[in-house]
Amino acid sequence: MVKISSKVTIVDVAAEAGVSFGTVSRVINHDKHVRDETRERVLSAMQRLGFVANRQARSLAGGKTNSVGVLVPDLGTGYIGEIIRGIDAELSLSNYDLILYTTHRTASKEANFVANLATGMVDGLLLVLPRNPADFISNLTQNNFPFVLIDHQGTGKECPAVGATNWQGGFTATEYLIQLGHQRIGFITGWMDLGCALDRLEGYHAALRTYHIPEKPDLIYKGNFFQQDGFEGASALLDLYEPPTAIFASNDVMAMGAMDAIRSRGLRVPEDVSVIGFDDIPQASLIHPTLTTINQPLEKMGRVATQMLLDLLNNPEKKTGRIELPTQLVVRNSCRPLREGQ
Amino acid sequence: MVKISSKVTIVDVAAEAGVSFGTVSRVINHDKHVRDETRERVLSAMQRLGFVANRQARSLAGGKTNSVGVLVPDLGTGYIGEIIRGIDAELSLSNYDLILYTTHRTASKEANFVANLATGMVDGLLLVLPRNPADFISNLTQNNFPFVLIDHQGTGKECPAVGATNWQGGFTATEYLIQLGHQRIGFITGWMDLGCALDRLEGYHAALRTYHIPEKPDLIYKGNFFQQDGFEGASALLDLYEPPTAIFASNDVMAMGAMDAIRSRGLRVPEDVSVIGFDDIPQASLIHPTLTTINQPLEKMGRVATQMLLDLLNNPEKKTGRIELPTQLVVRNSCRPLREGQ
DNA sequence: CTGTTAGCGCTTTCAG
């Protein structure tokens, strides 16, 4: 078992191996200019003494921290958890530590965070769904500080980011509903300040147009990604003179809200109204009926973003743009073909 | 806006303020031995230059890192997310950073983690649901390394930990069902290696005894906290010659599995079978019907544990034992009174 | 109260 608080330093190792501590440092840093025999001797000394390099000291001297900061808005939903899971997985492969900052969606926190950043606490940054990234992007870019945005539509500027094909997902979901025979398809939007919400809506529009289905503005309800919006949206849609036979919610949480609204009116899902979501969060397969939705590869997005960042850390000059990972239709039990006369 | 990568050091500040850098250090560390006027001068100089102390250096020199490590098994469920949320909230109040380690429930990761620990990466440790804490506890205790366990039954040793009143929760849930008129109450256990699972079962037994309801071993199904166990457990229970009229699952996820099993047999929740869970995870209120359950104050547990740790960090000698936070019945829609002749 | 002097443990030149 590894002993805790082993205060073995390179000096101890050097003594044990009979070399200068500079040589030990070289071995630690995989410097080529060490004779194999010497390296072996040092390595075995390290082994014997149970040496573990002191990160603090390495950072101070070397000017790097070996840890990346991850800024997330929240931890409540499984959504973000999935992304972090991916980040963590990739990071643990590369000897970087993960320092987590939560903004709780407040601007003051974000500022505080930037200050921390300035401390040189981390070598790079992973920004998950930043609230208003514009503020930071220019600052970060100017200072040439490595960072990658996750799941946020770029603000026009070219900067490293990973997202999902939201437009395609919106299209696919709508198309699926159309192919099931639905024509009156309600849509509950996400928070329209976010590019992803916009793209999903665009995808919906495009599918409608592709299949020559008349678009009715009434069928679009403006939500904000919260469950309550789903409930209210579906309620409003069902109150229409010609209510939709299917509802496409911009995220799973709203889809759940919609399902509740539908049932609270004595209707059934999917018999009376089909519901499709977006995200494929873990609970999508846990609810009843299980939710048909568009899968966003959250975990993978975390991984890819991390890879991009590590790459950036190694080649600071490297230019990288936005990467979009494919979304995918996941058919479960919340949608069914339109019945006769419905 | 705070400038990034401001390389201002205490030396710069000292020059700007016209004092020695030692004095600046004193100001940073809230040392009382500084004349107010001097302090002001330094403070304003810091302000002007946008000084931010370098954590690495402070750590190296001062022997502390100003960050606490949080070890979690996983991030998939909202369960852990809630706890982290509490930890994060409390930590952000105290200028400590949170370094997250995920074990993914593998022993090798835990070992790796201990090694990291040895590096002196963190000042203290928050261990969320450790897999086999016995290995670490002795090691940590021997080295007098500050740590707090979260939601794990102590292994008999007295050590700082926070948990919930699982026994009480088990009792309350069962009692609630009994008061609704149920007599045949099925129980799906959690992973019995965990103290919390055991306690919940004990609570169930106690309630039955208290109300003089005969205990039938058949009504207890051994699960492992996974949804699948809930499904299989409920299926098995419903296959009994005298099936239960209510099912108490040791956690919400299994309760959801149970609900699925019930419905897949054409029965309804709660009309035909009542279901109660444990935890009150976020999705408990999102599913249909909403789940009646026992609330565990996850977020608060995180907060309290963090407070304990910070306390420990300040008074290393302080002895603290296990703290149990109250669980609470949350009545929603998955239970109803027993009908005549049921 | 404040300046000075050692390091903390390691990376990086710069000589050999």
Next chain:
DNA sequence: CTGAAAGCGCTAACAG
């Protein structure tokens, strides 16, 4: 290839 020396930015005695 390897040793020696100079810091990284800060804390913590120790003198005044």
